[in-house]
Amino acid sequence: MTARLPQLIWLTAVWVLLWGTISAKTLLGGILVAALVTAAFPLPVIGERLRVRPIALLWLVGYLTVDLVVSGVKIIWETLRHGPRATAGIVAVPLLTDSDWIATAVSNAVSLAPGTFVLQLDHQREVCYVYHLGMRGPADAERVRRQVLGMQRRVIAALGTPGELAAVDDQLGREPGGGRR
Amino acid sequence: MSAVGTVVSSVLLLGGAALCLLGALGLLRFPDVLSRLQAATKPQTLGLLLILLGTMMRLDFEDAATLMLVALFQVITAPVISQLVGRSAYRAGVLRRDVLVVDHLGSRLSENGTDSTDGADGAGPPPQR
Numbered sequence: 001m002t003a004r005l006p007q008l009i010w011l012t013a014v015w016v017l018l019w020g021t022i023s024a025k026t027l028l029g030g031i032l033v034a035a036l037v038t039a040a041f042p043l044p045v046i047g048e049r050l051r052v053r054p055i056a057l058l059w060l061v062g063y064l065t066v067d068l069v070v071s072g073v074k075i076i077w078e079t080l081r082h083g084p085r086a087t088a089g090i091v092a093v094p095l096l097t098d099s100d101w102i103a104t105a106v107s108n109a110v111s112l113a114p115g116t117f118v119l120q121l122d123h124q125r126e127v128c129y130v131y132h133l134g135m136r137g138p139a140d141a142e143r144v145r146r147q148v149l150g151m152q153r154r155v156i157a158a159l160g161t162p163g164e165l166a167a168v169d170d171q172l173g174r175e176p177g178g179g180r181r
Numbered sequence: 182m183s184a185v186g187t188v189v190s191s192v193l194l195l196g197g198a199a200l201c202l203l204g205a206l207g208l209l210r211f212p213d214v215l216s217r218l219q220a221a222t223k224p225q226t227l228g229l230l231l232i233l234l235g236t237m238m239r240l241d242f243e244d245a246a247t248l249m250l251v252a253l254f255q256v257i258t259a260p261v262i263s264q265l266v267g268r269s270a271y272r273a274g275v276l277r278r279d280v281l282v283v284d285h286l287g288s289r290l291s292e293n294g295t296d297s298t299d300g301a302d303g304a305g306p307p308p309q310r
Contacts, residue, residue: 017250020243072227075219076203083210089283111260114223119267120286129286131267133211133219141283 003045008034050101056158063154064112071113078115078134089135090119093148095126096168097156103128106155110148186238193235200228213277214270222263229255 008031015030016022078086097103103121110130111117120129132144149172156168207220233252237245270276271286278284 014250017246020247068227068230072200072224075207075224076200079203079207079210079220084212086211086216087280087282088216089281090286091283092285092289107264108257108260111264112226112256114227115219117219117260117263117267119264119271129289131215133216135282138283141285 004038004042007038007043010034011037050159051161053158056154060109060154060158064109067113071115074134075114082134086133087135088131088133089138089141089144091130091132091141091144091148092127093130093145094171095121095123095128096149096152096171097160097164098123098126099160099164102156102160102164105159106152109155110151116144116147190235190238193231193238197228197231197233197235200224200231204228212280213275215267215276216280218263218267218270222259226255226259 011034012027012030015033016026019026095103095106097106103123107118107121107128110128115133117131118128119131122128128148130144130148132140135141135144153168153172156164160168201224204220204224207224208217211217211220230252233248237248240248278287281287
């Protein structure tokens with residue numbers, strides 16, 4: 001049951017936020033609803049744990065916000081300037097983690113900003129295929145690749161284990177053109 | 182509410198609405214499913230966040246808390262939806278190849294013949310090309 005505790009707390013918090021007031025009634029009601037939902041729709045428990053680093057996580061959130069705005073402006077420009085003649089590409093980028101949690105977080109982080117999203121994750125080959133709108137030619141692939149690698153490093157710095165982070169830095173150090181930025 | 186607050190929240194509301202409008206414009210102008218998907222899901226995310234922020238400034242904290250949930254779920258679910266629709270569109274082959282200047286996934290799939298990327302999710306056979 002302890003493994004389901006985070007889900008219970010989270011659902012209770014959602015319930016209380018939906019009511020907008022913290023009172024004994026909403027709190028108890030929330031716990032009751034959360035328990036019912038958790039019992040009725042059990043999610044598989046993922047054994048691995050995340051190491052949350054608060055400062056790196058804040059950096060990640062800040063970076064995502066800036067990325068959301070910058071990419072938003074780029075896509076608006078793409079809409080107005082190129083429109084029907086817009087071009088795009090699908091780029092293979094190495095996936096730097098084998099944790100399901102982090103792969104999910106990475107895909108979500110990459111896919112949040114306009115113009116880019118993860119089309120396909122290939123766990124066996126450790127590759128993710130990223131769609132990027134606004135690529136003009138094959139030369140842009142390297143830029144997209146570095147951008148996604150940088151995002152992966154930020155996510156792993158915020159949520160990964162120290163071992164994973166070291167492995168990522170090691171791999172990025174060996175990237176052509178020095179992927180670490 | 183102070184005059185400055187009114188101006189700031191008005192700017193946020195109008196800016197958010199403008200972004201949603203530009204998203205709709207992108208939906209009309211872009212050439213295929215994958216690019217339209219970008220216009221349909223993403224500028225709205227930012228647009229909605231701005232509108233929510235502008236609205237929150239005009240509300241009491243208790244009502245604003247509920248809006249924070251809306252923002253959170255938008256940020257969590259928008260990428261999932263674009264991934265699902267994009268992947269389905271790619272597999273069904275309903276996209277314009279001439280729009281893509283690079284396609285590493287397509288070249289991977291065709292050089293393999295078979296599709297090993299399915300893994301556990303058991304999606305259908307690879308697209309016939």
